[in-house]
Amino acid sequence: MRSIRKFVFAPAFAAAICCCAAAQQPMQAPAVSAGPLQSLNMVVLRFENNLLALAQAMPADKYSFAPDKSLFRPGSPAEFAGVRTFAQQLAHVSGEPFRLLAPFGVAIDPGVDPKSFDQLTGKDEILRALQQSFDYQNKVIAGITAENAFVPAGPRNLTRIAALVAILNDDGDHYGQMVEYLRMNGIVPPATANQANRMAPPARH
Numbered sequence: 001m002r003s004i005r006k007f008v009f010a011p012a013f014a015a016a017i018c019c020c021a022a023a024q025q026p027m028q029a030p031a032v033s034a035g036p037l038q039s040l041n042m043v044v045l046r047f048e049n050n051l052l053a054l055a056q057a058m059p060a061d062k063y064s065f066a067p068d069k070s071l072f073r074p075g076s077p078a079e080f081a082g083v084r085t086f087a088q089q090l091a092h093v094s095g096e097p098f099r100l101l102a103p104f105g106v107a108i109d110p111g112v113d114p115k116s117f118d119q120l121t122g123k124d125e126i127l128r129a130l131q132q133s134f135d136y137q138n139k140v141i142a143g144i145t146a147e148n149a150f151v152p153a154g155p156r157n158l159t160r161i162a163a164l165v166a167i168l169n170d171d172g173d174h175y176g177q178m179v180e181y182l183r184m185n186g187i188v189p190p191a192t193a194n195q196a197n198r199m200a201p202p203a204r205h
Contacts, residue, residue: 040164043168044141044164044168047175048134050175050190051090051093051175052127052130052131053190053191054175054178054182054189054190054191055090055123055126055130056127056190057182057187057189058086058123058178058185058187059123060122060124062181063086063121063122063123063126064085064086064087064121065085065086065181065184066080066083067080067083067180068080068081071184084177086178086181087120087121087122087123087126088118089174089177089181090126090129090174090178091117091120091126092118092174093130093133093170093171093174094114094117094126094129094130094132094133095114095117095118095133096170097133097136098114098133100158100163100167101136101137101140101160101163101167102154103153103154103155103158104140104143104148104153104154104160104163106139106143108136109136112132114129114133117129137164137167140160141164144160144161148160149161
């Protein structure tokens, strides 16, 4: 993840943003100086790692999967009518940074068309869109300064920090749903598998 300029946040805000993290997963700390902003970077990186790993773990032929009542015992109150498919979940997540961060004037890279993301269905094209989304988000983060961090913009009157909080909150919501999609297809989410491997006792020789 790209380095970004250091500036001062209120400690309470830094603590709150850390609570937005999805599943725990090992990572390399961003190359920024210690301080509240480092915590924000670590949260963003954790979401990127976990979402990409989740998207890669689902087989291509399961991207059209969405749960329905047939998966549950007769009489179950489970209700999934109208829920997004796995592909639609990721397409929505990929488009969110472009929707919420556009008012801050950061140019989208040539060849990237966020408006087309909702029509994507294939694994390779969705993985590409997800990476393009993270790249754009990181470009916006790289331009955050003490002067512009809390300046509102756009029809929703969001600041850069508020927009990032909204994006991470939405990421966490959809990440939690997609974890269940994997499990319904017999796949242990990568973040969970990695944590289990770390906790397993060493093999005897």
